[in-house]
Amino acid sequence: xxxxxxxxxxxxxxxxxxxxxxxxxxxxxxxxxxxxxxxxxxxxxxxxxxxxxxxxxxxxxxxxxxxxxxxxxxxxxxxxxxxxxxxxxxxxxxxxxxxxxxxxxxxxxxxxxxxxxxxxxxxxxxxxxxxxxxxxxxxxxxxxxxxxxxxxxxxxxxxxxxxxxxxxxxxxxxxxxxxxxxxxxxxxxxxxxxxxxxxxxxxxxxxxxxxxxxxxxxxxxxxxxxxxxxxxxxxxxxxxxxxxxxxxxxxxxxxxxxxxxxxxxxxxxxxxxxxx
Amino acid sequence: xxxxxxxxxxxxxxxxxxxxxxxxxxxxxxxxxxxxxxxxxxxxxxxxxxxxxxxxxxxxxxxxxxxxxxxxxxxxxxxxxxxxxxxxxxxxxxxxxxxxxxxxxxxxxxxxxxxxxxxxxxxxxxxxxxxxxxxxxxxxxxxxxxxxxxxxxxxxxxxxxxxxxxxxxxxxxxxxxxxxxxxxxxxxxxxxxxxxxxxxxxxxxxxxxxxxxxxxxxxxxxxxxxxxxxxxxxxxxxxxxxxxxxxxxxxxxxxxxxxxxxxxxxxxxxxxxxxxxxxxxxxxxxxxxxxxxxxxxxxxxxxxxxxxxxxxxxxxxxxxxxxxxxxxxxxxxxxxxxxxxxxxxxxxxxxxxxxxxxxxxxxxxxxxxxx
Numbered sequence: 001x002x003x004x005x006x007x008x009x010x011x012x013x014x015x016x017x018x019x020x021x022x023x024x025x026x027x028x029x030x031x032x033x034x035x036x037x038x039x040x041x042x043x044x045x046x047x048x049x050x051x052x053x054x055x056x057x058x059x060x061x062x063x064x065x066x067x068x069x070x071x072x073x074x075x076x077x078x079x080x081x082x083x084x085x086x087x088x089x090x091x092x093x094x095x096x097x098x099x100x101x102x103x104x105x106x107x108x109x110x111x112x113x114x115x116x117x118x119x120x121x122x123x124x125x126x127x128x129x130x131x132x133x134x135x136x137x138x139x140x141x142x143x144x145x146x147x148x149x150x151x152x153x154x155x156x157x158x159x160x161x162x163x164x165x166x167x168x169x170x171x172x173x174x175x176x177x178x179x180x181x182x183x184x185x186x187x188x189x190x191x192x193x194x195x196x197x198x199x200x201x202x203x204x205x206x207x208x209x210x211x212x213x214x215x216x217x218x219x220x221x222x223x224x225x226x227x228x229x230x231x232x233x234x235x236x237x238x239x240x241x242x243x244x245x246x247x248x249x250x251x252x253x254x255x256x257x258x259x260x261x262x263x264x265x266x267x268x269x270x271x272x273x274x275x276x
Numbered sequence: 277x278x279x280x281x282x283x284x285x286x287x288x289x290x291x292x293x294x295x296x297x298x299x300x301x302x303x304x305x306x307x308x309x310x311x312x313x314x315x316x317x318x319x320x321x322x323x324x325x326x327x328x329x330x331x332x333x334x335x336x337x338x339x340x341x342x343x344x345x346x347x348x349x350x351x352x353x354x355x356x357x358x359x360x361x362x363x364x365x366x367x368x369x370x371x372x373x374x375x376x377x378x379x380x381x382x383x384x385x386x387x388x389x390x391x392x393x394x395x396x397x398x399x400x401x402x403x404x405x406x407x408x409x410x411x412x413x414x415x416x417x418x419x420x421x422x423x424x425x426x427x428x429x430x431x432x433x434x435x436x437x438x439x440x441x442x443x444x445x446x447x448x449x450x451x452x453x454x455x456x457x458x459x460x461x462x463x464x465x466x467x468x469x470x471x472x473x474x475x476x477x478x479x480x481x482x483x484x485x486x487x488x489x490x491x492x493x494x495x496x497x498x499x500x501x502x503x504x505x506x507x508x509x510x511x512x513x514x515x516x517x518x519x520x521x522x523x524x525x526x527x528x529x530x531x532x533x534x535x536x537x538x539x540x541x542x543x544x545x546x547x548x549x550x551x552x553x554x555x556x557x558x559x560x561x562x563x564x565x566x567x568x569x570x571x572x573x574x575x576x577x578x579x580x581x582x583x584x585x586x587x588x589x590x591x592x593x594x595x596x597x598x599x600x601x602x603x604x605x606x607x608x609x610x611x612x613x614x615x616x617x618x619x620x621x622x623x624x625x626x627x628x629x630x631x632x633x634x635x636x637x638x639x640x641x642x643x644x645x646x647x
Contacts (some may be wrong), residue, residue: 140335141415141469150419151432151468162420164410164547196412197404198548256549 039117040218043225046103046111050232065237066244070176075105077170078132085125102147123216131169131204137193166191178246186249190259201256205267214275227273238265315339323485325493326522329400336473341460346478351644355435356428358384364644366393370633372564379575383427392575399479403527407557407573410547415472436466449643484563484632507623514610518559529556530598533591554596566625584617
């Protein structure tokens with residue numbers, strides 16, 4: 001009996017989340033009008049590095065904290081739900097529908113995120129999610145355009161799990177002498193938004209990068225560029241755990257706890273380099 | 277936005293139609309309109325004894341043209357890498373849209389999958405899809421078989437590219453997809469939303485609710501004979517806690533005591549990552565169960581007799597075995613006599629829906645391959 005009940009609970013949950021979803025997107029449309037007239041641009045560069053070196057795909061070998069050599073062949077991740085904090089403390093939230101970006105190391109243009117209609121002013125911090133929030137993960141197909149289209153170009157990089165509906169938040173692939181014995185490769189595909197009707201781990205992470213003494217001034221003439229460094233080493237070497245390629249040459253949806261540790265790690269991979 | 281526009285477009289159209297009919301008063305009432313002005317709305321009707329559907333039709337209102345496009349997409353092998361395998365290849369109408377006679381289905385190049393092809397019926401009420409429930413929205417279902425390397429093995433982007441280049445002289449029937457998309461959605465644009473919504477529209481029409489059992493429920497006491505009625509009583513007592521209600525499933529995930537095969541398919545456990553869900557699979561509907569052999573997620577049982585023998589004799593105990601399959605004396609399974617099994621099977625066969633498996637509107641328009 002208990003199980004039947006939980007089946008219904010799941011259904012109710014699913015329905016509730018649908019309701020929540022529709023009401024949420026509705027209210028955001030109403031309460032957050034886009035300031036079209038009084039707005040400038042702000043650009044964020046996501047500059048992928050490995051420690052103090054620039055990331056170069058397919059050729060340069062690096063070493064993680066477990067002293068394992070590795071070459072990166074693919075490094076993609078979603079950035080979403082961007083918020084900017086002004087020096088006076090007020091927060092500008094980029095409208096939901098314009099706030100999903102897929103950063104790919106092999107596509108230079110994808111590493112520059114341009115935010116439009118940003119209210120003029122001085123900004124002291126940026127906040128964003130690594131991954132795709134649960135609402136968008138469960139949204140109807142018409143709400144999944146551009147990089148979120150499960151049938152769109154993003155599929156060439158496979159940033160969506162079809163069989164377990166949900167986006168892959170971060171994908172790191174490469175080769176290593178410690179990789180799997182068949183082809184020396186390792187595959188880290190980290191996703192899971194918390195589950196639709198039943199709970200899974202939630203690997204979305206919200207990251208805040210403070211600009212410290214610097215500020216990004218958006219005016220009608222100037223488009224400031226916030227240059228962030230994104231350190232691949234941190235995907236392995238984290239605050240809680242050092243991921244070993246030898247121990248884990250594949251981390252995907254099947255190893256939820258391990259994927260959670262990687263998510264804790266990648267939450268720490270962003271830092272400010274400079275603003276210009 | 278699109279749906280809203282379409283909707284208001286409809287109101288406008290209906291007003292025009294009304295105006296026309298008023299203007300033409302006194303004249304002949306024949307259709308004066310040779311040029312179609314837009315897709316024709318279809319009202320989806322819920323069988324009276326069924327619950328409300330789960331699929332949100334307001335997001336994807338049915339039209340004749342949308343359903344027809346969905347039917348073509350469902351059967352056309354163009355959505356596969358080899359141009360051979362359509363949805364209808366493994367979901368054949370005469371077997372209630374399963375792959376009759378196939379424990380596991382073979383897709384492109386006869387590659388085998390790992391699970392038995394489930395019935396495509398009454399999808400409107402599905403809260404989740406596939407044996408493990410990994411997909412929660414019907415619009416997201418077709419991505420899976422199309423892209424699965426052992427099923428149709430084609431990127432949806434590539435499939436859409438092929439559709440855009442139709443009509444092809446080489447196809448069985450040269451279908452003009454851009455034209456069909458225009459008829460269904462107003463313009464020739466082919467995108468994944470339109471493609472999936474057309475397929476969903478077709479699947480919404482795949483409703484099975486006209487079996488002997490349904491006639492009995494509708495008030496025809498003679499629709500079932502004595503043995504079938506006895507089977508129904510046994511069914512309600514022994515089976516309906518999972519195969520519940522008019523859908524004959526409560527859509528939960530259960531471990532029904534099947535010995536894991538070599539592949540060690542963890543089912544729902546692989547989706548939730550939770551060990552308590554290991555070896556659980558979605559409770560399938562039993563509608564049309566008489567024509568959907570073989571049975572279970574891996575097609576291991578070929579007859580209903582074998583299925584019932586499983587429940588009486590072969591239920592394996594394990595950490596996640598459904599508690600409903602453990603009797604008070606600690607033995608596993610459901611106790612049934614041989615004659616009770618015969619009655620149960622007689623009842624199960626009353627769930628066959630001849631109308632559903634013959635309905636011309638659901639059938640292959642002549643472009644499919646049944647392999």
